[in-house]
Amino acid sequence: MSRLFRTYRLAAGVFLGYKAATLLINALTLPRLRPRPTPAEPRVSLLLPARNEAHNLPHTLPGLLAQGAQEVLVLDDGSTDGTAEVARQLGARVLRGLPLPPGWHGKPWACQQLAWAARGDVLIFTDADVTWHPGALGAVLHELARSRADLLSVYPRQHNVTLGERLLTPLVDDVLLTLLPAPLLRLPHPSAAAANGQLMAFRREAYERVGGHTLVRAELLEDVAFARRLKARGGRLALARGGDSLGVRMYRSYPASVAGFGKNARAFHGRSRVLLLCSAAWHLAVYTLPWVLPARLRGIAGLRAAALLERPLVNLLTGRRAATDLAEGLLGPVTPLLALPVYLRAMRGRVSWKGREYDP
Known part of the structure; x- marks a missing residue:
């Protein structure tokens, strides 16, 4: 040999x-969310940036609206497929996104506009392809309080239907769960950080203290970059598995x-x-x-x-x-x-x- x-x-x-x-x-260490009733406090803003998501919203927005949050805001980021009309018909409050300024990428800019309009003490950014099942918001808030985190990010359960989407899409979970041991989040170094932009729950005070999404205005991988930079500024991170509470169908081919x-x-x-x-x-x-x-x-x-x-x-x-x-x-x-x-x-x-x- x-x-x-x-x-x-x-x-x-x-x-x-x-x-x-x-x-x-x-x-052994990564918490799994379990459905819980939504508490009266803290005040929560559920924030959904949407660009050409008319195909997803009929499946996901009703569950988000049913969570019992103080407000649900959808920002229409220059869609051409009727996203805003679909969201309004389903009962959401829709904001019209402003043109993309120089030096910004689309999703961070959409999220920053949502944060400016939000009134909650907890800001939860979620993607249009994420399904919120009954009790999901209570589960997220419970874990946010238990962990005492400034940013809690959740890995929703993948929902893959066709063979084409099974080929690569499930690798998201492989990357998230086999490369970084969750206990390393307790280390002070910013490189020991992770987040998933499909669901990021912030305490508003911490979010505003670091400058909101201006912190990652020109990042494609804005979720991980936000986690690292928040941690570098003294913020506390936490992760959780979505379990039966949250699901996602990312790519359909x-x-x-x-x-x-x-x-x-x-x-x-x-x-x-x-x-x-x-x-x-x-x-x-x-x-x-x-x-x-x-x-x-x-x-x-x-x-x-x-x-x-x-x-x-x-x-x-x-x-x-x-x-x-x-x-x-x-x-x-x-x-x-x-x-x-x-x-x-x-x-x-x-x-x-x-x-x-x-x-x-």
């Missing part, structure tokens, strides 16, 4: 072992997943093309290469098993336990190949999202 192969086997094993250990730690992940991938890798290339090569080496190498090589069986088991174990932790969810493990060896278009899209000089172009 060559020294090169032994080094490869050791490096891949350490990487997969770290991810498995992190998943176990998060299974493989091309949509490629477009969505391609938008953020370069920012996730520190805006470095070199790191993007290294990441693509490394994942091919860890998850795909073991199925190309001869099965008789020592340790290959273990690497193959890990490639098949990782996604089902993540799905079990998030509550996705149907046979079709667990069968996603079969995609493990080919997932790096399916992700190559994401890397190629991220390598471009500019990225396009919802009709706007940004520097990555």
Whole structure:
């Protein structure tokens, strides 16, 4: 057995072992929300930035309106598909977004306008594709109070229907749950931070103290950037799993997943093309290469098993336990190949999202 192969086997094993250990730690320490009645206090503003979301709002906005918050505000960010009309017909208060100022990206600007209009003591930003089930707001407020956090971010349970959306979209949970052990959030260093822009609940005082979304005005990965910069300024972070309280259907096809992940991938890798290339090569080496190498090589069986088991174990932790969810493990060896278009899209000089172009 060559020294090169032994080094490869050791490096891949350490990487997969770290991810498995992190998943176990998060299974034991990351809270899972449970439905609760909405308390009378504190006053809550549920804030929904929306750009061309007419297809999502009929499915998600009624649940948001039924939570019992003091106000629900929808900001129509220059939609061309009738988003504002749909939101009004469903009973929401709709704000008309102002033109995008120089130096701002779309979502941070929409969120900042919502914060200016909001009256609550707690500001909860949520995406239009997030489903709020009965008792979800009470669950979020309970965890915000229990954790004493300035920012609580929640990982909603993924809801994937078609084969196309199952290919890549569930990897969001893999990234969130296998790379950062939740207890590290207690460390003072800002790099030990995470957040999910699908749901971010702020104490208003902390949000305003750091300048609101002006803090991340030109960030594509604004959720993680906000968490890091809030923490750097003394803020306290907390994370939770959505459980039965909150769900999300992010992308409804493989091309949509490629477009969505391609938008953020370069920012996730520190805006470095070199790191993007290294990441693509490394994942091919860890998850795909073991199925190309001869099965008789020592340790290959273990690497193959890990490639098949990782996604089902993540799905079990998030509550996705149907046979079709667990069968996603079969995609493990080919997932790096399916992700190559994401890397190629991220390598471009500019990225396009919802009709706007940004520097990555």
